[in-house]
Amino acid sequence: MPSLDDLRKRITSVKSTQKITKAMKMVAAAKLRKAQENAEKGRPYSEKMNNVILNLSKSITDKENAPKLLVGTGEEKVHLCIVLTADRGLCGGFNTNIIKKAKSYFEKIISENKTLKIITVGSKGYDQLKRQYKSYIVENISFKESKNINYFDADKVGKIIIEKFEKNEFDVCAIFYNKFKNVITQIPQEQQIVPLNEDKDDKDDSGNDNDYEFEPDEDEILSNLLPKNISTQIFKAMLENSASEQGSRMTAMDNATRNAGELVDRLTIEYNRSRQAAITKELIEIISGAESL
Amino acid sequence: MSNFFNIDIVNPEQSFLSKDNVFEVVIPAVEGEIGILKDHIPIISFLKPGIIRVFSESEEQSFYVEDGIVEFKDNTLSVLTSSIFDLKDADKNFVSESISSAEAELSNDNIDDQKRFLLNHKVEVLKSISIN
Numbered sequence: 088m089p090s091l092d093d094l095r096k097r098i099t100s101v102k103s104t105q106k107i108t109k110a111m112k113m114v115a116a117a118k119l120r121k122a123q124e125n126a127e128k129g130r131p132y133s134e135k136m137n138n139v140i141l142n143l144s145k146s147i148t149d150k151e152n153a154p155k156l157l158v159g160t161g162e163e164k165v166h167l168c169i170v171l172t173a174d175r176g177l178c179g180g181f182n183t184n185i186i187k188k189a190k191s192y193f194e195k196i197i198s199e200n201k202t203l204k205i206i207t208v209g210s211k212g213y214d215q216l217k218r219q220y221k222s223y224i225v226e227n228i229s230f231k232e233s234k235n236i237n238y239f240d241a242d243k244v245g246k247i248i249i250e251k252f253e254k255n256e257f258d259v260c261a262i263f264y265n266k267f268k269n270v271i272t273q274i275p276q277e278q279q280i281v282p283l284n285e286d287k288d289d290k291d292d293s294g295n296d297n298d299y300e301f302e303p304d305e306d307e308i309l310s311n312l313l314p315k316n317i318s319t320q321i322f323k324a325m326l327e328n329s330a331s332e333q334g335s336r337m338t339a340m341d342n343a344t345r346n347a348g349e350l351v352d353r354l355t356i357e358y359n360r361s362r363q364a365a366i367t368k369e370l371i372e373i374i375s376g377a378e379s380l
Numbered sequence: 381m382s383n384f385f386n387i388d389i390v391n392p393e394q395s396f397l398s399k400d401n402v403f404e405v406v407i408p409a410v411e412g413e414i415g416i417l418k419d420h421i422p423i424i425s426f427l428k429p430g431i432i433r434v435f436s437e438s439e440e441q442s443f444y445v446e447d448g449i450v451e452f453k454d455n456t457l458s459v460l461t462s463s464i465f466d467l468k469d470a471d472k473n474f475v476s477e478s479i480s481s482a483e484a485e486l487s488n489d490n491i492d493d494q495k496r497f498l499l500n501h502k503v504e505v506l507k508s509i510s511i512n
Contacts, residue, residue, distance in 0.1 A: 128393060132392045135388075135458050136449075238391070238392040298421075303410065311426050319392060
């Protein structure tokens with residue numbers, strides 16, 4: 088049975104923890120709103136970009152000579168995985184969910200005897216993956232210093248990917264991130280960016296073929312556009328990720344605050360009981376002492 | 381019938397400009413400037429460093445762009461660019477910095493002709509901005 092003093096100390100300690108989690112929740116809520124806005128603002132760009140590429144790729148007839156970024160190298164031996172995670176913890180299952188998704192993909196690649204290469208973006212992903220997959224990690228990028236998500240950072244990652252592709256260091260590239268659905272739900276996503284996967288859009292509007300005028304020709308525009316598209320996709324993933332991170336942290340901190348509240352209630356009852364018990368004990372002692380006189 | 385069409389300029393972070401009352405837009409495409417009026421045929425092209433001029437009913441706006449893609453379709457002109465600013469709020473320091481970084485790149489010998497051409501062009505345009 089803990090003494091009264093111990094109980095009192097525990098109650099204060101839990102209460103101050105509760106204060107911290109509450110503050111973190113509020114900060115996350117404020118940041119979430121901003122992140123959500125940013126994600127929404129960034130959507131038109133990636134949508135338009137997708138549209139243009141779709142229209143372009145439809146008008147390419149000579150699939151053999153099409154840019155490799157679009158159609159692939161024709162092989163599937165080396166897989167490059169970009170794992171986008173947060174730089175900070177205390178956000179529930181946010182990082183773990185991405186890692187879990189990525190790991191199951193890694194296992195598949197390894198069991199098929201293909202070569203795996205990993206780039207981690209965000210320090211938490213690196214921390215979790217380095218134990219098991221250290222030898223596969225080729226690069227580890229973190230944007231801890233930049234306060235906001237900006238396109239410049241995404242472009243840096245994009246350039247690294249392009250550079251590796253041009254050196255023939257990989258055939259297929261996939262990115263892993265959390266898609267923001269709402270505050271409670273974030274869905275870990277796996278998206279292939281090289282070669283571009285577009286089969287699901289194909290059936291949508293196969294009937295309408297726009298006769299675009301291209302200046303210069305399709306190939307040149309595509310080879311200019313595709314590297315940009317990679318950066319754009321990464322940027323989109325980063326935006327979704329940051330909204331998810333804040334949402335996830337908000338829910339996690341909300342739960343923590345509630346748990347702390349319950350704990351305080353329980354400890355207070357225990358404290359009151361044992362205080363009452365001590366008083367009763369003292370009373371009995373006094374009374375029985377008086378009676379014996 | 382009006383002679384107006386829509387323009388959407390978006391950069392990765394946000395929608396930069398959206399108007400539905402423009403009658404002419406001049407864009408610096410790689411192979412020369414293109415003037416776009418209503419009912420232009422669908423076109424896709426990309427940009428070189430230069431100035432986009434947007435003529436709308438009430439005003440004329442000019443923007444500096446470094447690169448990007450343009451698409452015109454169904455009387456909507458979409459400009460996708462990662463670097464754009466309004467000439468009116470051009471930052472002198474930023475412009476001169478860009479000029480010097482471009483010039484530094486130009487002094488590098490092992491760049492190809494196309495890049496050299498683009499960089500030269502960029503310096504030219506930026507210089508013309510800083511004079512005004």
